[in-house]
Structure formats: C-alpha cells, structure tokens
Amino acid sequence: MGKSTKKRIFSGIQPSGNLHIGNYLGAIKQWADIYADYDSVFCVVDYHAITVPQDPKNLQKKVIEIAKIYLASGIDPEKAIVFQQSHVRAHVELCWLLNAVSARISDLQKMTQFKDKSSDGNINISAGLFDYPVLMAADILLYNTDVVPVGDDQLQHVELARDLAKRFNHDYTNVFKLPEAKILKQGARIMGLDNPEKKMSKSVKSELNRIELLDDPKVAMKKIMKATTDLGSEIKFDIAAKPGISNLLVIYSLLAGMEIKDLEKKYTGKLYGEFKKDLAEIVAEFLTDFQKKYNQISDKAVLDILADGACRAVPIAEATLARVKKAIGIS
Numbered sequence: 001m002g003k004s005t006k007k008r009i010f011s012g013i014q015p016s017g018n019l020h021i022g023n024y025l026g027a028i029k030q031w032a033d034i035y036a037d038y039d040s041v042f043c044v045v046d047y048h049a050i051t052v053p054q055d056p057k058n059l060q061k062k063v064i065e066i067a068k069i070y071l072a073s074g075i076d077p078e079k080a081i082v083f084q085q086s087h088v089r090a091h092v093e094l095c096w097l098l099n100a101v102s103a104r105i106s107d108l109q110k111m112t113q114f115k116d117k118s119s120d121g122n123i124n125i126s127a128g129l130f131d132y133p134v135l136m137a138a139d140i141l142l143y144n145t146d147v148v149p150v151g152d153d154q155l156q157h158v159e160l161a162r163d164l165a166k167r168f169n170h171d172y173t174n175v176f177k178l179p180e181a182k183i184l185k186q187g188a189r190i191m192g193l194d195n196p197e198k199k200m201s202k203s204v205k206s207e208l209n210r211i212e213l214l215d216d217p218k219v220a221m222k223k224i225m226k227a228t229t230d231l232g233s234e235i236k237f238d239i240a241a242k243p244g245i246s247n248l249l250v251i252y253s254l255l256a257g258m259e260i261k262d263l264e265k266k267y268t269g270k271l272y273g274e275f276k277k278d279l280a281e282i283v284a285e286f287l288t289d290f291q292k293k294y295n296q297i298s299d300k301a302v303l304d305i306l307a308d309g310a311c312r313a314v315p316i317a318e319a320t321l322a323r324v325k326k327a328i329g330i331s
C-alpha cells in the first residue's frame, strides 16, 4: 500500500443472517461516509460466523452477499482493501498467540455478547464463541488499526482489543498500536421495529423486527406501517417516553439527511400514520436505489475484488505477525 500518513480504519461484518438497516446505519453507512479520508480495510469475517452453525452450502454465497453490500454502499475497492478473513491466515495465527499469552478467561467471561448468546441454557456452545473477541482483537491489531467504526454493541469488544494490545506491549515489547472504537452519536443502536426496547437484530425470529437491505421495497413499506408506536400522538424525540417514534425519527433522519428537530417541526400537529407513510416511501426509495447498485455487481467481480484484497492485506498482516512472534521469542 506504500507509506501513507492517513490513519487506518478496520471493520468487519459476519456473513450470517440477513443484513438490515441497523447494520447499514450503525456500521456500513458510517464506513462509506468516512473511509476515503483513511487508509481503510474492510473484512467479511467468515471465521467469526462459524462460531454458530452455518449451512456449508450457503456460507460462501453469504460472503459474496456481504462484500456486495459493502460495494453497493459506496466503498470503492480501489480506495479500500476489501477481503475475506479466512483468506489471510495470520488472523487465526495471531488469535492463537493472543490466546496463549495475553487473553484471560476472566476478560472473556465479562463479554456481554457472549453472556447473551449463551444465556438460554444452551450447553452446545462452541469454544470459538467464547473466544470470538480474541479473534476480533487479532483482526484489528494485525493492521495497526487506529479507528474501528462499529455499532455500540461492539464497543466492549474493541475495548478488549485495546486491553490485549496494552497487556502485550507491557509484557513484551511495544508491537501493537492501541485502537479506538468509533461509534455514531445517532444510529449506533437502531431498535427493533416490533419492539423498540431491544436492538434490531439479524437473529430475532419475527421479520417485522427489521428492514433487510435486500427486502422487497413494498414489503419494507408494510413493515414500517406496522412498526410499534407509542401512546399519545405527538411526533417527538424522547427515547424514554416514546421509544418507537424516536427510533423511527432516527431512521428517517439518517436516510433523508434531515435533522431530527426539523422533522419534529415538519410533523407538528400531524398524526403517526402520515409520518409513517412518508418514512415508508423514504425507505422504499433507499432500498430501490441500493438494490439497483447491488444487482449491478456480479459474483465474479466480487470474487476478483476479494482475491485482490487478500493480496493487499497479507503483507500488512504478516509484517505485524512477524513482529509479534519475534517479541514472544518464536522465529
């Protein structure tokens, strides 16, 4: 990549489930808005996805789908590295080294995502799910990352990456840069349409929970019209008293590029129905435009981009890995 004075961004998404506007507004749109000012690296994290069961016939299709979503969101693979995690072996190698010398079981036991995913009494959980944040730390640290743009549910994982880096630097030599999470003030936690008390998620059973990026726009419009709203009729941003309308206001604001206070003015004296109808149209327009771009990208083009991305990622990752091994005393 040559020497660049720009700071480096690294982020990734798992090729599991269907991406929704929460993923888009909290993570991918944020990347697309800022990536050109950074030396950017975006990864499709397939080794993370397999910590819960995936259909082997579908996994590579999902990888291509996620990469296409990055591209359709405006990430130019000439300006950023876009690659598939499993193509760069250094990720698992660094994960092992960090497991062995820096990660502590007590760190991993504190991770709320693991606690949530393992709390339903399921004993059939993979050790990989527990170790997931160490692989994520390896992803981030291999690239001397400065900034990690993510939704707020990933903050704790980025902080762990930073802690592991600090511990390694302290115990050995100063190898790792300390990364920082970048979380949006607005959009970092889009809530479920059917339950605005909980975040929108790929894994909630009801499809009314989320607008998927590849939803038929007409279906998406219906989901907006059915979204849970609150008591009263005022269109006002107030998360405690009006979580449903507040969430819809955030989505509207980010998709239309309008301030929430201007939306409140626009809808003074108007009813929820009218507000939702307008939002449904905005969502449908966004999806139509997004899917047009998505459908223009061929699978073959994506595979070439991922292959090229891996070629560009490997030397950066290998250089860091070599420094880590040397620090530990392995050569």
Ligand code: AMP
Binding pocket: 012, 013, 014, 022, 023, 024, 025, 026, 027, 149, 150, 151, 152, 153, 154, 187, 188, 189, 190, 191, 199, 200, 201, 202
């Ligand atoms: P995941 O769905 O866990 O693979 O998340 C991919 C990215 O989307 C991460 O940066 C998450 O923090 C972000 N994300 C996931 N769900 C939401 C949500 N409901 N609101 C905002 N960001 C989200």
Ligand code: TRP
Binding pocket: 010, 011, 012, 013, 014, 045, 048, 135, 136, 139, 140, 148, 150, 154, 157
């Ligand atoms: N754990 C992240 C998620 O579920 C995905 C991820 C893996 C990631 N490695 C990363 C995000 C490195 C940022 C940086 O969303």
